[in-house]
Amino acid sequence: MSDVLTRRVGAIGPSSFDEAAMTVEAVVSTYADVARRDSRGPYVERLDAAGLDTRRIVGAPLLDGHRQGGSRDVIGVVQSLRHEPGRLVAVLRLSAAQDVAPAVAKIREGILRGVSVGYRVARWAESIINGERVRTAAAWSIFEVSAVPIGADPDASFRSEPMSENDELPTVEAPSIEMPEAQQAQIRSLAEVAGLTRGWAEDRIDEGLSVEDARKRVQDELRRRSAATPHIRTASPQNDGVARFRAMEDALATRSGVVIEDARADAARPYMGFSLRDFARASLEARGVSTAGMDPDALFRAALHTTSDFPQLLTGAGRRTLLASFTAAASPLKSLARQGSRVDFRTGSTLRLGEIGALQKVSEAGEIKSVSRSEAVEAYALDTYGALFTISRKALINDDLGAFNDWASAAGQAAAQTEAALLWSLLSQSNGAGPTMGDGKRLFHSDHGNTLTGAPLSVEALSDARLAMRQQTGLDGKTRITVTPKYLVVGPELETEAEKVLASIYAATTSDANPFSQKLTLLVEPRIIDDSWFVFADPASAPALEYSYLSSAPGPQMSEREGWEVLSREFRVVLDFGAGALDWRGAVRNPGA
Known part of the structure; x- marks a missing residue:
């Protein structure tokens, strides 16, 4: 309808x-x-x-x-x-x-x-x-x-x-009025070709007109229009079709829990109660294909294998469900890393320039001396990760919209877990020492000044971590740089203890006050299964880690095609992602007690 x-x-x-x-x-x-x-x-x-x-x-x-x-x-x-x-x-x-x-x-x-x-x-x-x-x-x-x-x-x-x-x-x-479906479809088609409204066609059907009488009414209406004063139209069928498709996609995405803008909610509301069958029928009729008398099997065959927008409708709504689930399931480790971008899958290098030190006093002759800057290069490459899902002909006919929505949501969560696992692998390599850096030493190394003696999490231990971070020097090995702790990262076993350490204390004396209260943000990473903990700086100022997507496809991407071996529609999710360590100065590790 x-x-x-x-x-x-x-x-x-x-x-x-x-x-x-x-x-x-x-x-x-x-x-x-x-x-x-x-x-x-x-x-x-x-x-x-x-x-x-x-x-x-x-x-x-x-x-x-x-x-x-x-x-x-x-x-x-x-x-x-x-x-x-x-x-x-x-x-x-x-x-x-x-x-x-x-x-x-x-x-x-x-x-x-x-x-x-x-x-x-x-x-x-x-x-x-x-x-x-x-x-x-x-x-x-x-x-x-x-x-x-x-x-x-x-x-x-x-x-x-x-x-x-x-x-x-x-x-x-x-x-x-018991009018045959084929006759109703012909009257609606006559009205659509003539540019008349669907309501006009339904009125003629309610009157019980024959197809020939309806055709005469259409001709009368066209003659009346041609004699009328011309008027300006502000919308075209193409624009109407685009708006309709967007409203249907919004409605389908909303059924999966995606939040849409209030300004678009009214347009999507008429489609909120649609089943997969309704969406398939509407997509066909929007292309001028009559669905009168079609059983569900024929309806979906036509919707999936003609110029109908139904496949794109499923993919568009599925992509939005995927991204919403992906965003909601994002690992806290992404907060510790800087986001980059790569144009291909070759190993790429990230160049870091050192400090220029203090400005030199200009001589009386106005001479300004040249300075040199140290350089450091770290490299990593992108890889491709993916999964394939098939929505069967049986699921379509059964109007199993939940199966499609559940898969899109699960794929988003899987993409987020893939990213988290890759970021954690950087921190957990070599029993927690991390990956090898450009200087040939591990990320967490005594020579880098960011590995502490094992100690339980406490205010005193946090003070030692902060001091280690504050004492870092630039690439020239001499210039003191400002590295401020921002994140405390612990596993689930230390979560409660970390909350106690970071809790606000209304102390009676200054000596009892917690110096880290409201200064560090707590992040809990479930992959940490021992007592080790980390302190990280803000990646905007001192990035220790970096992750990148392929520039042409940021985040997980969904595409679809017709099933070949079985009667189905295949949907594929692909993630082009990579991560690497950039600098040891923005991170400190304590192996715990």
């Missing part, structure tokens, strides 16, 4: 016409059941009054027969709204413009009495009641009201004065 629905629900009361104010009252909704059909067969459509979002009704346009071709199709506006038992009543303010005068005159005279509304459903609830399939619009909104020739509530009375709350609304049975 289209996301835009219409139904004739009431009548305009010409006796309530106010000539001075140009207003008239109308019952715009009685929440009556309507018989409809879809690919699964007939069902009863029911509107839940409690689920109606009324925020956009006031100010909504009053149209002439759901037409939206130009300004002359707008004959008024919804001025106010009120609820009465079993119905929704609106005051409609009519336009005094000459181009809509004929329609307004018919409303004034009581000749044009029918009212129809256009509405969108954000969430459906399905049930079986007395053996009938019932689809209840649990969350829906009205976006336009139209004056139409025939209303579905013929007993709605003229509104000459306000009705009391004790007045009862006659029960109205909505018309049920």
Whole structure:
């Protein structure tokens, strides 16, 4: 079913016409059941009054027969709204413009009495009641009201004065027109080719027109448009298609727990209740492919193997689920490292320039002396990591959206774990000594001044680590550099003890105060299984580690293709990632007690 629905629900009361104010009252909704059909067969459509979002009704346009071709199709506006038992009543303010005068005159005279509304459903609830399939619009909104020739509530009375709350609304049975699916599809196709709205087509279907009669109506509408004054259109079918695809992708991603912007939430709301089958059908129909009479198997075959956007829709939503899960599962070790970028997979070198020391005094002759800078080079390369997932034809037909979402989320977590394992391997090499640096010595080495004598975690031990970091010199071996501790990294066994050490203490005397309170950030790395602990500086000022992605593909990347050996869709996640040690001056290790 289209996301835009219409139904004739009431009548305009010409006796309530106010000539001075140009207003008239109308019952715009009685929440009556309507018989409809879809690919699964007939069902009863029911509107839940409690689920109606009324925020956009006031100010909504009053149209002439759901037409939206130009300004002359707008004959008024919804001025106010009120609820009465079993119905929704609106005051409609009519336009005094000459181009809509004929329609307004018919409303004034009581000749044009029918009212129809256009509405969108954000969430459906399905049930079986007395053996009938019932689809209840649990969350829906009205976006336009139209004056139409025939209303579905013929007993709605003229509104000459306000009705009391004790007045009862006659029960109205909505018309049920059993029209073959193929005939309905032809009428919708005629309307789409002619640029008419889906609501126009549904009205013709409700009237029970034959295909030939519908074609004549289309021709009449096109002749009327050609005789009308040209108007400027602000949207094109291409732009509409892009917006629709983005809204569907937002809805599918939201179903996986991805948070979208508030500004895009309204556009995505009509698709929130869609199943995989609904998304496949909408993707095909957006390309002009009729899905009438298609069973689920044929529907998915067409959606996956034609020019439909359905595969890209799955991949786009899956990529966003992947990245959201990847970000949420990021290791604390990434906070310790600087992010870089590489253009290829060859071993790349990171050059570090030393300090120039203090500035020299300029002589009386104005001579400025040249200075030299030391250099150090560290190297590492990127590698590729990946995983493959197949969503089977059976899962698609069973509308198993959860299987796809769970895999995308799990792949994001796996990518984050891969990065964490590579970063930890740098710190755990050679029993905790770390990788070999450009000077031929390990990252944590006594000659580097960043390996301490094993001691339990305490304020005193932290003081020793800070002192070791403060005493570091630059690449020239002489210039004192400013290295400030920022992170304390421990394993789960020391987490509680670390929290105690770093806790704020409201001491009675200065000597009792904790000098590290609110100065160090605690990071807990579950891969540390002994009593060792680390202190790291801010990687922005003194980076000890660096990680990089391939510049053309930062972070995990998802792609898809048609399954070859089995009837399925294959999805692949690839991560191009590498990490290396840059400098020992920004890290201190204590092996623990």
